[in-house]
Amino acid sequence: MIGALIVDDEELARRVIREMLASHPEVRVLAECANGFEAVKAAAELQPDLLFLDIQMPKLDGFEVLELLGRPIAVIFVTAYDQYAIRAFEAHAVDYLLKPFSAERFETALARAQERVGARLPSPAELAAAARPPARFLERMVVKDGARVHVIPLDKLDYAEAQDDYIALHSERRSYLKQQTITSLEACLDPARFVRIHRSVIVNLERVAKIEAYTKDTRVAVLHDGTQLPVSRTGYARLKALLSQGSESSTR
Numbered sequence: 001m002i003g004a005l006i007v008d009d010e011e012l013a014r015r016v017i018r019e020m021l022a023s024h025p026e027v028r029v030l031a032e033c034a035n036g037f038e039a040v041k042a043a044a045e046l047q048p049d050l051l052f053l054d055i056q057m058p059k060l061d062g063f064e065v066l067e068l069l070g071r072p073i074a075v076i077f078v079t080a081y082d083q084y085a086i087r088a089f090e091a092h093a094v095d096y097l098l099k100p101f102s103a104e105r106f107e108t109a110l111a112r113a114q115e116r117v118g119a120r121l122p123s124p125a126e127l128a129a130a131a132r133p134p135a136r137f138l139e140r141m142v143v144k145d146g147a148r149v150h151v152i153p154l155d156k157l158d159y160a161e162a163q164d165d166y167i168a169l170h171s172e173r174r175s176y177l178k179q180q181t182i183t184s185l186e187a188c189l190d191p192a193r194f195v196r197i198h199r200s201v202i203v204n205l206e207r208v209a210k211i212e213a214y215t216k217d218t219r220v221a222v223l224h225d226g227t228q229l230p231v232s233r234t235g236y237a238r239l240k241a242l243l244s245q246g247s248e249s250s251t252r
């Protein structure tokens with residue numbers, strides 16, 4: 001028996017999948033979710049094996065839902081946008097269904113899912129990062145804290161720092177832990193707004209007030225709120241270049 005969640009903000013799209021699953025008694029629909037928040041809650045409570053996941057949804061999109069799932073799960077993306085679908089497939093999603101899809105195409109996707117359930121699957125966060133279209137930088141981040149989901153707009157993120165297998169996101173004097181590597185986070189951020197100043201620190205350029213010498217060979221970035229962050233030699237070169245670009249732009 002395979003437990004499945006159907007996640008789509010369109011009721012008709014959910015109904016089509018449910019009706020196509022009616023001839024498959026080995027697949028049990030555990031729940032239908034109309035938005036990302038419902039999906040995250042249902043996945044935590046019901047522990048499904050398979051996710052039929054729309055990408056373009058209000059509140060939380062499909063990629064953000066994946067980032068909040070705590071364990072690997074077989075994912076079939078269901079989308080009207082082929083640029084997402086192709087990258088999702090390349091990123092080792094079980095399959096993708098490009099709306100509108102035929103019954104034959106659905107059967108192919110479901111057969112692949114049945115083969116993959118229980119096999120080694122990429123982590124949801126890895127799948128989300130790989131399936132995102134290139135040059136589509138994040139505008140917000142989502143963090144699960146128990147039963148709560150925090151949405152952090154990127155313009156309110158002060159800095160992020162690596163903490164073992166997690167990153168700590170610092171925003172408006174609060175900190176949020178997220179299971180993600182700092183390297184994968186860096187790849188999702190606009191390099192014109194965020195810079196990696198140390199192997200363990202990424203900072204919002206708008207928060208940097210000045211750079212000071214700390215010892216003879218080291219420097220720190222001082223933020224407007226007084227926070228001091230370590231700066232490596234490579235990080236200093238990046239930071240100096242970006243800050244000088246900003247100064248030149250403001251004088252034109």
